Amino acid sequence: MDDQEGVLLRRAIRLACENVSAGGGPFGAVVAKRGRVLAEGANRVVPDADPTAHAEVVAIRAAARALGTHDLSGAVLYASCEPCPMCLAAAWWARIGRIVFAATRADAAAAGFDDAAIYEEVAAPLSARRLPIVQALPEAAAEPFRLWAQKADRVPY
Amino acid sequence: MDDQEGVLLRRAIRLACENVSAGGGPFGAVVAKRGRVLAEGANRVVPDADPTAHAEVVAIRAAARALGTHDLSGAVLYASCEPCPMCLAAAWWARIGRIVFAATRADAAAAGFDDAAIYEEVAAPLSARRLPIVQALPEAAAEPFRLWAQKADRVPY
Numbered sequence: 001m002d003d004q005e006g007v008l009l010r011r012a013i014r015l016a017c018e019n020v021s022a023g024g025g026p027f028g029a030v031v032a033k034r035g036r037v038l039a040e041g042a043n044r045v046v047p048d049a050d051p052t053a054h055a056e057v058v059a060i061r062a063a064a065r066a067l068g069t070h071d072l073s074g075a076v077l078y079a080s081c082e083p084c085p086m087c088l089a090a091a092w093w094a095r096i097g098r099i100v101f102a103a104t105r106a107d108a109a110a111a112g113f114d115d116a117a118i119y120e121e122v123a124a125p126l127s128a129r130r131l132p133i134v135q136a137l138p139e140a141a142a143e144p145f146r147l148w149a150q151k152a153d154r155v156p157y
Numbered sequence: 158m159d160d161q162e163g164v165l166l167r168r169a170i171r172l173a174c175e176n177v178s179a180g181g182g183p184f185g186a187v188v189a190k191r192g193r194v195l196a197e198g199a200n201r202v203v204p205d206a207d208p209t210a211h212a213e214v215v216a217i218r219a220a221a222r223a224l225g226t227h228d229l230s231g232a233v234l235y236a237s238c239e240p241c242p243m244c245l246a247a248a249w250w251a252r253i254g255r256i257v258f259a260a261t262r263a264d265a266a267a268a269g270f271d272d273a274a275i276y277e278e279v280a281a282p283l284s285a286r287r288l289p290i291v292q293a294l295p296e297a298a299a300e301p302f303r304l305w306a307q308k309a310d311r312v313p314y
Contacts, residue, residue, distance in 0.1 A: 001293045009294050016301035020308055026301035046312045050218055051227040051251035052209065061207055070208040080301055082292070085279045086246030092275050092288055093243060094208035099290040102298035111302035112313055118249050122242045123280040131249055133256040135239070136158045137166050141259035144173035144183035144237055145268035151177055155203045156269055 001100060008032050008078045009100055015042045016055065016080035023047045026080075026111065029055035031063035031096070033075040039063035055079065056087035060094050070157060071095050081108050084115040085122050093157075158257060165189050165235045166257055172199045173212065173237035180204045183237075183268065186212035188220035188253070190232040196220035212236065213244035217251050227314060228252050238265050241272040242279050250314075 001009070008030050015028025025043030032038060041059030045051055056079050064070050072094040077083070081103040083091060091099060105115050117130065126133050148154060158166070165187050172185025182200030189195060198216030202208055213236050221227050229251040234240070238260040240248060248256060262272050274287070283290050305311060 001291065006294065010297060013294070013297050013301060017304055020301060020304040020311075025314070026305035028301070045227045045250075045314050049221050049224070049226050051221055051229070051314075052214055052218055052247050053227075054250075057209055061209055064206050064208055067206075069206050070202045070210075072208070080298070082290075084246060084250075086243050086250060088279055088288075089241060089243030089246065089275050090209050092278060093202075093211075093241075096288065099288060100293055101290070102292065102294045103302065104292060104295075104298075107298060107302065111305060118246050119279065121249060122245060122276065131245075131253065131256060133239075133258070134158065135259065135261060136257055137163065137170070137259045138261075140167060140170050141237070141261075141264060144170060144177060144185070145260065145264065147174055147177040148183035148268060154177075157182070157202050157208075 004035055005076075005078070005100060008037070008076075009080075009102055011037075011040070012055075012078045013080045013102055015040055019043060019055075025055075025113075027055040028080045029059040030078040031059045031072065031075050032078065033072070038066050038072075038075060052086065054084065054087050056083050057090050060090050060096070064094065073097060076100065081105075081113075085118045161192050162233075162235070162257060165194070165233075166237075166259055168194075168197070169212075169235045170237045170259055172197055176200060176212075182212075182270075184212040185237045186216040187235040188216045188229065188232050189235065190229070195223050195229075195232060209243065211241065211244050213240050214247050217247050217253070221251065230254060233257065238262075238270075242275045
């Protein structure tokens with residue numbers, strides 16, 4: 001990490017600090033591309049009543065909005081803390097090219113934000129999940145994909 | 158799954174079908190609590206330029222907005238397809254109580270939506286990730302958590 005990246009990561013940490021005063025969680029994130037900041041985010045789960053409003057998701061959504069595309073190829077995500085599985089997968093879907101974080105998941109767990117169970121959950125087979133999950137109506141499941149395959153102007157992502 | 162749940166899952170599948178015509182991806186979701194629909198969602202990644210706008214995330218966010226809280230305890234998520242790791246983790250953070258889906262992740266992969274790499278990514282140690290991820294500035298990482306611990310009126314989630 002060079003000096004410019006250090007500035008961006010410190011900015012994510014400062015957003016996390018400021019967000020605590022503003023009633024949000026202690027997490028901040030910045031999305032940048034070629035050194036230029038595209039968007040910032042801070043954890044707004046409780047104040048915005050949005051369970052998905054983690055700092056990284058907020059920043060990724062805002063960066064995509066700013067560029068007018070869901071494809072953030074070449075962008076870097078700077079996060080005050082290691083992203084949870086939701087945020088990691090969001091970065092993946094957004095085609096973020098690299099992630100730099102400060103606090104570890106162990107640091108987060110010590111502060112009361114424990115992602116370990118979610119990492120285990122995602123890796124577990126369906127039959128061993130803590131959040132019960134079942135398949136049903138397999139005979140009806142194919143229709144959306146059939147329509148999608150037929151659609152000539154579909155945009156894969 | 159009883160008949161009422163069948164109706165809700167079929168509704169999620171119908172949303173997925175309608176969404177293809179509307180320019181979105183072939184995925185739909187419904188969040189319900191005690192049989193009452195709280196919110197619906199469909200995949201709007203491309204039309205909304207939002208990489209996180211999977212049907213489940215859209216429905217979860219809308220359900221939380223409808224209830225005015227990030228806590229969807231006791232709610233059930235009906236999804237036309239098995240949730241990806243992002244959506245599964247979003248359901249976890251929202252405290253969704255149960256998930257019912259129709260198409261499997263294998264069905265989705267056959268249709269061009271392959272989540273397998275993300276499941277592997279979340280389970281891999283940082284050093285083996287395909288999306289490069291590094292820690293930096295560990296000496297600056299603790300400050301947000303220190304402020305959080307000092308905040309008397311913090312709301313854990």
